[in-house]
Every structure is written in structure tokens, then in C-alpha cells.
Amino acid sequence: MSFEDHLARVRARVPELTVEQVRAELESGQVVVVDVRQADEIAQGRLEAAHAVPRGLLEMLLADVAAPDQRVIFYCAGGTRSLLAADAAARLGYADVASMSGGFARWKTQGAPFAVLPVGGSADVEAGRSGPDVRQVSPASVTGDVVVVDVREEAETQAGYIAGAHLVPRGFLELRIGALAADLATPLRLVSSGGVRAAWAAVDLERLGYLDVAVVDGGMQAWIAAGRPLETPRRLNLADRLRYSRHLSIEEVGESGQLRLLDSKVLLMGAGGLGSPAAYYLAAAGVGTLGIIDSDVVDRSNLQRQILHADDRVGTPKVASARQTLLGLNPDIEVIPFHERLTSANVERIFAGYDLVIDGGDNFPTRYLVNDACVHLGLPCVHGSVYRFEGQVTVFSPRTGGPCYRCLYPEPPPPELAPSCAEAGVLGVLPGIIGLLQANEAIKVLLGIGDPLVGRLLHFDGLRMKFRELKLRPDPECPLCSPGATWGGYVDYEQFCAVSL
Secondary structure, three states, X not given: OOHHHHHHHHHHHOOEEOHHHHHXXXXXXXXXXXXXXXXXXXXXXXXXXXXXXXXXXXXXXXXXXXXXXOEEEEEOOOOHHHHHHHHHHHHOOOOEEEEEOOHHHHXXXXXXXXXXXXXXXXXXOOOOOOOOOOOEEOHHHOOOOOXXXXXXXXXXXXXXXXXXXXXXXXXXHHHHHHHHOOOOOOOEEEEOOOOHHHHXXXXXXXXXXXXXXXXXXXXXXXXXXXXXXXXXXXXXXXXXXXXXXXXXXXXXXXXXHHHHHHHOEEEEEOOOOOHHHHHHHHHHHOOOEEEEEOOOEOOHHHHHOOOOOOHHHOOOEHHHHHHHHHHHHOOOOEEEEEOXXXXXXXXXXXXXXXXXXXXOOOOHHHHHHHHHHHHHHOOOEEEEEEEEOEEEEEEEOHHHOOOOHHHHOOOOOOHHHOOOHHHHOEOOHHHHHHHHHHHHHHHHHHHOOOOOOEOEEEEEEOOOOEEEEEEOOOOOOOOOOOOOOOOOXXXXXXXXXXXXX
């Protein structure tokens, strides 16, 4: 059974209440409200009358806050986990349960009151408790042939977890298990601190149709006592967990991916129309180091599209203005300014140590120099360009054998055939669209996810609101990236003037 089918069946059994209905029941004083979100979510605010019982601890803690004959309303962030919690409570004998539709997000959107209160709780919640009767396996039997899932709360795993295990708090298990085990026959081994929560989680997975589910007998306590290997990786701190919480909910990113972003270094060529949105969203996403090279200063004509800058910074170096804005958004990243023009003399010094380059230049000399350096140094380059109402973006990846910029344009065109944005103009929002696409591609490349635009050029027509994809193939005679090509050094095309986008 798919999770969607399972959720539909749960929704048919569990009543869903609007925010207005929940507020009315709270005023009656005849209801118990339970917040089943994770502890870090609850810490950001909850209904003042709500009891904090994370979904993963529900079977063990619900009796502490509500009797089976009481009316109990559950809520979570958006309404899914609370449906599952209400259904679980019904199976425990609670006869009058409901879920708040839209969850805490809708509660806040509609202006309902909430408070920031301490969460409390104990990591040793399984001590002295028993769980359902499910299949148990010894720590010694857990091998690399099975998928191990640690269902403890995130704070508990900081001291270590089984090497190779997937960390999925029990509250999110049904929502995320499909990404770990699409095949219902996948052998799943669940672990918690003592095995109790893992047993309840096993029941949930069996209800979804998984055929080979077992619990590590004795949980992490038995695993450690048996001397089995542990991993104790670097973890995000609480502030980072709050800032990047939406990334942590995505299986393709998660904590390991966010840590990878924080360790990544991206160099942006230009703090103009393309560099501005790209840098802004990369900073927001938590890319740990952003280098920005731009020799220009802020001009009032830039402000129509270059969102890193402000009117009171006219005359300020763009890199200084960009740094001020980006650190205001995310003070925990590092922004390295290069207030200089990119040349063959400084390109390798500036590019050294970066993982990826975003090319937001507006002139052919810069584009060729960036491309040549990226190919020579083996750096992926996310290229973007705009003209009036049109833009395009692609990824040049020398490490994967993709084409380079010179495969597209072997030689620069005459200056009169390549007007800059200052000469031809550009719709202000267009660099924003292309720059965001560049940021999206950069994150995909850094995380190693999805299908980056390698060997593909995405063309955008803003007037017709159309995207068109063109196939790019390596030029077998490219003087730079073709097999057998020899490195001839960098070339400065001095006949072109450097104009910042």
C-alpha cells in the first residue's frame, strides 16, 4: 500500500477540524490538545493549552496527558502527522479523537494566539516501558544486506548511531520510508534507545505493507554493549536546525546535505543582475563560503535589477555592498570580496579552493576566461546570460566530460554583434529568473542530486513565457576540452571592455 493510500484511509476514519472549530472547543474547556511535532518545531511556538508529545513518543506519553475517555485533538505543522497520531490514539483505545486541518501553519496564518514555552521531555523515555510484540533480531545479525533505520529523536542521535543507519525520527517515518525503501520486500531493521519505539514503528510499517521488518533487540543500549560500530558525525546546532528546517525535511538534502552545503565554497563572477539573486539564495540556503569578484561600484542604474544593493550605497564597491546584504541575511556564512577585475594574472589565485563557479558576467572576455580557468582547474561552472527579454542557463562540467563554453562559441564575436546590457537593455526581472535558475543548478551540483543542465541549454523567453531546451554536445575539435587538447594558457581579449551586468 502506498503512503497516499494509507493516508486516505486514515483521513476517512479521523475527523478533521478547522482552526475556528478548535478555538471553540478550547473555549469550552472540555478538550485536551496535543502538539505532535518534533521538539525543535514545538520550541518555536505552540498553542498555549497544548501538551507537547512528539509523534514518535505518542504511545508512551499520551496517557500522561489524556485519559482514553477524554476528547483529544491533535495537531502538527501541516495536518499529516496529526492524522497519523489521532489514528494511533484510536488504536490505543481513545474513542474521541480529531486532527486540526492545516496544522500550526494555518493556526498562525489565521492570527490565532500561540506562545513560546519550554518543551521538556526525557531522552530515557523508553525505560521501564514495553511495546507491541514484533519480530526481534540480535545486534550481531544486522549486516550490510539490510536497511537500518534509527527512529530516535534527533537530539538522541548526537551521541552516536549505527554506522550506515538512516536517521528518520519516528514522527516522520511513514512520510519518508518510501524514499529509503520503495520495494515492500526490502529488509528493514529498526532501532531506538531500548527497542520500544522501534517496535511501535515496526507496527506502522507493517500496516503500510512492508514484509520484512524487525527490531534490534535491546536497541542502542544492546548495540553499544555488544561493541558494535558507531558513527558520531558532525551535527547541526540548534540555530542551524531552525534556519534550515525546510531543507532537513527533504530526503534528498537532510542533515548530511545541509552540512555539505555549509562546507561548500562557491565563487560568483559578478555582483550584478545574475550574481545578485544567485548569491542571495545561496546564502539563504546555507552555502558556507561565497566569494564574489566585481571591480565595479554601485550605480543608480543598477538598482532596477541588482537586488543586493540599495540606494544609499551608490558609489560603494559592489562587493562590499553585496557582503553587507548577504551577512544581514545569514551572518553565519563567510563572504569573501574580490574588488578587482578578473584577468589572466589573478584568475587562478581567485579560483583556488572553490568547489563551483557561477558565471554572471556580461562580456565575452570574462566568459572565456572563466570557462578556460574552470576547464583547466576541473571546476563546474554554472553559466547564465540575459538579453532584453530572453535568458539562458547551462552547466559546464569538465569532470563529467560535458561541453564547455568554447564548444558553444569557439571565438568571440565582433563587439558590434555582442552588445552589453547597458547598450541593449534588459527587463529588470529577467536576471532574477535566470540567476535563481543558476542557484538551483549550483545546489544540485553541490549536493550531487537531480539532473543538472550538463549538455543542455535552457532558454527562457520572458515575453512569451516559454522555456525551450537545446542539446549541447562537446565539440570534438574544441581547442580546450576535446580529447588530446593541450593547454595553451589564458587569453585576455583586450579589445572588449569589461561591463558589469
